[in-house]
Amino acid sequence: MIKPKYTERQIKLARYAKALSHPVRIQLMEILSKQSCCYSGDIADDLPIARSTLSQHLSELKDAGLIQGEFNPPKIKYCIKRDAWEEARQMMKEFFEGDK
Amino acid sequence: MIKPKYTERQIKLARYAKALSHPVRIQLMEILSKQSCCYSGDIADDLPIARSTLSQHLSELKDAGLIQGEFNPPKIKYCIKRDAWEEARQMMKEFFEGDK
DNA sequence: TTTTTATTTCGCAAAAATACGAAATGAATA
DNA sequence: TATTCATTTCGTATTTTTGCGAAATAAAAA
Numbered sequence: 001m002i003k004p005k006y007t008e009r010q011i012k013l014a015r016y017a018k019a020l021s022h023p024v025r026i027q028l029m030e031i032l033s034k035q036s037c038c039y040s041g042d043i044a045d046d047l048p049i050a051r052s053t054l055s056q057h058l059s060e061l062k063d064a065g066l067i068q069g070e071f072n073p074p075k076i077k078y079c080i081k082r083d084a085w086e087e088a089r090q091m092m093k094e095f096f097e098g099d100k
Numbered sequence: 101m102i103k104p105k106y107t108e109r110q111i112k113l114a115r116y117a118k119a120l121s122h123p124v125r126i127q128l129m130e131i132l133s134k135q136s137c138c139y140s141g142d143i144a145d146d147l148p149i150a151r152s153t154l155s156q157h158l159s160e161l162k163d164a165g166l167i168q169g170e171f172n173p174p175k176i177k178y179c180i181k182r183d184a185w186e187e188a189r190q191m192m193k194e195f196f197e198g199d200k
Numbered sequence: 201t202t203t204t205t206a207t208t209t210c211g212c213a214a215a216a217a218t219a220c221g222a223a224a225t226g227a228a229t230a
Numbered sequence: 231t232a233t234t235c236a237t238t239t240c241g242t243a244t245t246t247t248t249g250c251g252a253a254a255t256a257a258a259a260a
Binding site for chain 4 (some may be wrong): 137139140141144151153155156159173174175176
Binding site (some may be wrong): 010011013016018020022023024025026028029033048085088093095097098 | 105106110112113114117118120121122123124125126127129130133134135139188189192193195196197198
């Protein structure tokens, strides 16, 4: 029984998928991909979760590399990271199309 | 503070993403999308996990609607569900391209 | 300097995910 | 009928995720 580990690509793709595996994070990325940047507080008003919970979801997306926060006192402006977003899109596309 | 729930689309997309949020499930879908069907045991030999764990991951994909199992005694043949796979592809594409 | 504002971190709890080996299942074969 | 084979389910343990409110932080405004 051979036990190879996963490829870097598989791990990376699973990582991106995990970042998108919660409805609120889908919604966050939809908001950000439309308008590029957003203030955390403005988003919070439209979401059915506590602000501290929102903060955690934003961290999740940040850890996955999909967004970045820019401190713009007293607010924090969150922006999509276009390079990672494009990479995720491309990897997902190839994954679904099977053209490796 | 308005608290709307998520759209059906957001929930569905997150559900598909969750199904793909583990490297072994990425690998499983890659195998299945290439050859359409596969016997569970054949897959197990190439994976770094116990057979019972593989079974759980297959269930996860089945629950998400991405695959189905066909009992072909004494083996079980797993096949990709092309309609759901296509739906996931399309939803993911629209999500990344922002064209709603 | 105190207060206000925006956000995160902390502390906690509940639920879900991941993993394994042992036992159960269900059908074919000896 | 007993055995074998492929796979799942069970029981269990560990880790991760999700969520909240309270407290901490950090900078601007009063």
